[in-house]
Amino acid sequence: MVEQYLRWCGDLLRGDLGDSLFTGRSVTETIAQAAPATLSITGLAIVIAVVVGVGAGLVAGLRQGSWVDRTVSTAATLGIAMPSFWVAMLLISAFALSNRWLPATGYAPLSEGLWPWLSHLILPATALGLATAAELARHTRGCVADVLVRPYIRTARARGAAGFWLVRRHLLRNAAIPVVTVLGLQAGRLLGGAIVVEVVAGITGLGTTAINAVLQRDYPMIQGYVLFSAVIVVLVNLAVDLAYGWINPKVRTA
């Protein structure tokens, strides 16, 4: 066992994760083939989540107690409770089956053009990003509310800063500090959610590869998948740490 493991580690350093027990193909190669689709969905989901979640949370935080605020808070509570694969099924049913506006299944690499790529991904990525958007909206609202009552916001107002200027130069950066941390924690959740959303959207990616591997007890494949996911999560958190330092000067000098 130990010897086996050490050999696996040795091969790993050379970029060799072994061969799939089932297809006989190299694990590294299989992952390299499946990864772009999964990373595309996850990446797009993050973009959607940040735009929708941070935007909604910002408006809600700036208009506390308004109907916008109440709507956002209700929507966020619902969004967190909805399984992403169910949302994907509903979206696909509404936009790809009842109305044939978008393709229901499949994936087109970016090399085939932006629209083919985007049109296949937009529904699953929206579904996948929804829960993260909800989480971000809650946090952003809380952070904005928290920052708005800080003395330095009052000082900025006393300088004549108001409206968009005040939001952009004084509020956004300070409110972003905790929000970025939450985003980092969401990376793992998104990769996990992608597994099931891929199935719903009929996309052959890491998730479907991993499910097959589990059903076939294809251990080298599963090892490779978990390792790759972990590396992605670590990379995302590294990016988050860098962004954190860029946003927060106190961290930068420390």
Next chain:
Amino acid sequence: MSAPTTTIPAARRRPLGAVLRRPSSAVAFAFLVLLVGSAIAAPVIAPHDPDAQELGNRFAGVSLTHLAGADEFGRDVLSRLLYAARIAVTAPLISVGVAVLIGLPTGLWAGRRRGIVDAVSGRLADTLLSLPALASALAIVAVLGPGLTNAMVAVGIIFSPTVFRVVRGATLSVAEETFVESATAIGCSTRRTLWVHILPNIAAPLLVQVTILMGVALLAEASLSFIGLGVQPPEASWGSMLGAAYRNQYDAPYAVVPPGIALVLTVLTFNTLGDALRDVLAGRRAS
């Protein structure tokens, strides 16, 4: 040791009462009672045997005999939903139970011992937490084999670092308090200190975490059953019903609705109760 008697806020005396005074959590609690009730009473209230196939009735629409229609084998959807409620209640309990079983003793141990034990176990927990949860669950299921219990045990193992952290944090903060110090000073045994002084005080944060994890576990169960790694046919969970609905979406496009709504409402219930508990208990600590 008589502290000045001030008015004790209601939340301190009866946290549950304070939670239930909120309209949203009262509704959530009522739903939870309803859910557990129908899970227990499923054999009595279900109009049909959930596994009885009537192939002539495939994808039958809503009717008086089949209040929620029938599925691809002509089984009564309402009966299956009711029986699936049993899994919605028990499956998360398995995961949370496993998580507490692992996280509670290790968290207490790390919090009491501190030092190297704490440092090593803390690092380990951080590492486990940084792995994508569902991916690690898949790996564990691959070892244990598919099936509801195995899947939920896997999810429980994934949750255990979260419980560990909560317990460790609470233990550390309680250990700082004077009453624990004085208990140790007057010669209380470690075990007695733990049971009498520490456990009651970490119960509150643990309860909040467990309630929230129930919702997460249910979502995980649904995901794993959806892709066929959780509950095995013919048994039904809301997740596996969604899986069936997905495979037959051209024949019965609306079959995705009932199990999905049941799922969302239940997760919403756990989240609402968890949030309310946290707010009430946080307010209690602040006062």
Next chain:
Amino acid sequence: MTAAPLATGTAPDTAGALLSVRGLTLDLVGGTPQPGLVQGVEFTVPKGRSVALIGESGCGKTLTAMAILGLLPRAVRVVSGEIVFAGTDLLTCGPRELRRIRGGPVGAVFQEPMSSLNPTMTVGDQIAEARRIHFREGRRTAREHARELLDRVGIPDARRRLDSYPHEMSGGMQQRVMIAAAIAGEPRLVVADEPTTALDVTIQAEILELLRDLRRDLGLAVLLVTHDLGVVADFCDEVVVMYAGHVVERAPVRDAFRTPAHPYTSALLGSVPRSDHARTPLQVIGGRVPPAGSFPGGCRFQPRCRHTAPACAEPQPDTVVGSGHHTRCGRVAAGGLQPGREL
């Protein structure tokens, strides 16, 4: 209870006044409501002069200052009154005009510079901000002005310091930055809310010295909110004493210190150690300012006053007792009590 002063001829002399506050009444809504949280406040700040707004905490002095800046908390509502700055009523002028005035002709310095400066913005950007907003200066020009301002407030190595963040500076330096930012808009009036409270004693003196220099060089008028009588004696021309939302006395600093015409002012003075009266025992004002929501009718100081009489339960008119010297004590006004430190 009437908000307007009863006696005639008490309207502030507005000729030559840069800022005049008239009949300002603020209500606290929500929570424990308190109508007349600040009631009928009247005073003026003449051009280039320095006026102190003093009183214990909770007496409404900071709220009055915030009303001038249009920065009242949500729970506080303006009920009546005028705040006229250079001919414009700040309470009715609308947000656009208010924005033009804030940071421009009216600058502000707050207490606790650490939390009042934006932690994620360089001090250079924060000082330059008023120039960019009010003079529409470009990034580079504004930065050059910010450097000059840092020089002006006595921060060494100004060019390098422009790119520092507030947490990289000491409290005294931070307060200098705040002052630089406040004068960046070339104000005629600076509202300073407890600018030295959070600082060490030696630094306090430096900051006051800086403010004094700036006043002299720039012809600034200053409204100084403080509870430190030493600062008042040192720095101000006139003093406005507030208690529980009322202005109880206003006078030139000399008169207020020599012949206070309100028992509260006298009590305040008695609670400060004086080097020239080493043998006099320090006095303590018994009790505390009543919390908002439970202000008594009539004279609000009467529960703590040594000279309370039945008439004190009636509304107390604002009465002139000397040149520019007003009191809200009916007993002093009626001649029943003599102004002075023995009040």
